[in-house]
Amino acid sequence: MINFDYIKAGSAKAAIETRIKNTASQFIAGGTNLVDLMKKGVTVPEVLIDINGLPLKQISKDAAGITIGALALNSDVAENEIVKTKYPLLAQALNAGASAQLRNMATIAGNIMQRTRCTYFYDTTMPCNKREPGTGCGAAAGYNRMHAIFGTSEKCIAVHPSDMCVALAALNATVQVSGSKKERKIEFNDFHRLPGDAPEMDNSLQPGELITSIHIPVNTFNKNHYLKIRDRASYAFALVSVALSMEVNAGVIKSARLAMGGVAHKPWRLTDVENYLAGKNISEKIFKEAADLAMKDAKTYQHNGFKIKLGKAAVIEALTKATA
Amino acid sequence: MDKQKPNESRRSFIKNSTALAALSLSPVALVKAAENDDKIASLFEKLSLQLEVNGEVHKLSVEPRVTLLDLLREQLGLTGTKKGCDHGQCGACTVHVDGKRINSCLSLVVMNTGKKITTIEGLANGEQLHPMQEAFLKHDGFQCGYCTPGQIMSAICCVKEGHADSHAEIREYMSGNICRCGAYPNIVDAITEVKKGGQPL
Numbered sequence: 137m138i139n140f141d142y143i144k145a146g147s148a149k150a151a152i153e154t155r156i157k158n159t160a161s162q163f164i165a166g167g168t169n170l171v172d173l174m175k176k177g178v179t180v181p182e183v184l185i186d187i188n189g190l191p192l193k194q195i196s197k198d199a200a201g202i203t204i205g206a207l208a209l210n211s212d213v214a215e216n217e218i219v220k221t222k223y224p225l226l227a228q229a230l231n232a233g234a235s236a237q238l239r240n241m242a243t244i245a246g247n248i249m250q251r252t253r254c255t256y257f258y259d260t261t262m263p264c265n266k267r268e269p270g271t272g273c274g275a276a277a278g279y280n281r282m283h284a285i286f287g288t289s290e291k292c293i294a295v296h297p298s299d300m301c302v303a304l305a306a307l308n309a310t311v312q313v314s315g316s317k318k319e320r321k322i323e324f325n326d327f328h329r330l331p332g333d334a335p336e337m338d339n340s341l342q343p344g345e346l347i348t349s350i351h352i353p354v355n356t357f358n359k360n361h362y363l364k365i366r367d368r369a370s371y372a373f374a375l376v377s378v379a380l381s382m383e384v385n386a387g388v389i390k391s392a393r394l395a396m397g398g399v400a401h402k403p404w405r406l407t408d409v410e411n412y413l414a415g416k417n418i419s420e421k422i423f424k425e426a427a428d429l430a431m432k433d434a435k436t437y438q439h440n441g442f443k444i445k446l447g448k449a450a451v452i453e454a455l456t457k458a459t460a
Numbered sequence: 461m462d463k464q465k466p467n468e469s470r471r472s473f474i475k476n477s478t479a480l481a482a483l484s485l486s487p488v489a490l491v492k493a494a495e496n497d498d499k500i501a502s503l504f505e506k507l508s509l510q511l512e513v514n515g516e517v518h519k520l521s522v523e524p525r526v527t528l529l530d531l532l533r534e535q536l537g538l539t540g541t542k543k544g545c546d547h548g549q550c551g552a553c554t555v556h557v558d559g560k561r562i563n564s565c566l567s568l569v570v571m572n573t574g575k576k577i578t579t580i581e582g583l584a585n586g587e588q589l590h591p592m593q594e595a596f597l598k599h600d601g602f603q604c605g606y607c608t609p610g611q612i613m614s615a616i617c618c619v620k621e622g623h624a625d626s627h628a629e630i631r632e633y634m635s636g637n638i639c640r641c642g643a644y645p646n647i648v649d650a651i652t653e654v655k656k657g658g659q660p661l
Contacts, residue, residue: 142570171527171566171567172566236561236621236623238636370631
């Protein structure tokens, strides 16, 4: 690992100012992804700004929902009683991600900010427009079994690796950020970007902006299920995943939220399917039609064609399990 | 041994060698060379900090890039903690930080200032093994043994966290520890016994 200067931030303001002053600086929280990227030479910061001392670990409930501090640990959030009872989808998604050790280190904001695990992004001897704009996409004509089927561009077909973010997308979370001049809220579904012509930009944060918390609004969902399909039973990134929340009364779906992971550069919200499901009676036929609709616009590559069949099956299974 | 010395000598070596080279240079180049000296020297800058490992406080001087794993093994001689993948994928490097299990390969030492670290060497009380160590021996929870320190450190927390109520739950919450020999059934048995025994861990 190439060495760097290490600064412990005493306040969010100081952290942001230092970050803006030095474009080759990075915030570090849990470090589970960043330290790995630094070992691989994918990210080479000159200055690391340690934000772990900032008072951003609180989890608090109010009438409008729940606010989770940026530095709350993935494990603490997954084990939080309010989260487990009122937002079970989030707890399930968190526990589906990484390992117990990593969840004890990784923070909520770090989970949101983690980079893709595309092997071409991680291998500095390979072309990658995300790591080094203009070098090309190694995955498009390479080994792309893990890659995206929605929202891809010629420049990049990587997927966002988070499970938690898929649940947050379905739950209409917002991300609270601080910049040098102002604070602002970003709707979760606007936070991560599609690759387009600038795959080096994972999200809509402005230079120097720091995530301080996330907020999840209260909901009336009584059926929640996070389904993750992967190459082994645990501790692997999703081939596809489905985050599903529904309000179901007497066999009728009043409202539904659905997002998928492992299929796009951002958590893939399926509003068409949500609209289709609203008002329908629960049935196998409806679930199958929802699954077909979910995969309608999928575009596959040489090695990931299986994701269409798998994605449909995953949507059906999530709907079936949630309503069982 | 004074850990500061190699650092100082390297730094002064860089300064001296550039200063010698600068004798033959013009004044402008000399100023530039001096600026570079500071830049190069700062790359080897070490930070002073204190770390409590297995109840013993260590005064250390480390570069920011040193991971907790490398510090334990290479500076403190605690080689029980293993380097498997060095990328947080195998769990061989699992230690406890303030009682929580973490991957020491992905944690920078400088981020652990003031925290209490426990490694596999810190579990036994003299000749008296920790209950989890006893259980691994009794159930033959290993073959080559390379993953074992990480498995044991992780297993203790698995029970403490309350995630050892069934074989399925143990497997899920121990999934961050890979055993390429495949001792999993015996590891699960060892953890189950400790959980049922209810001893303080």
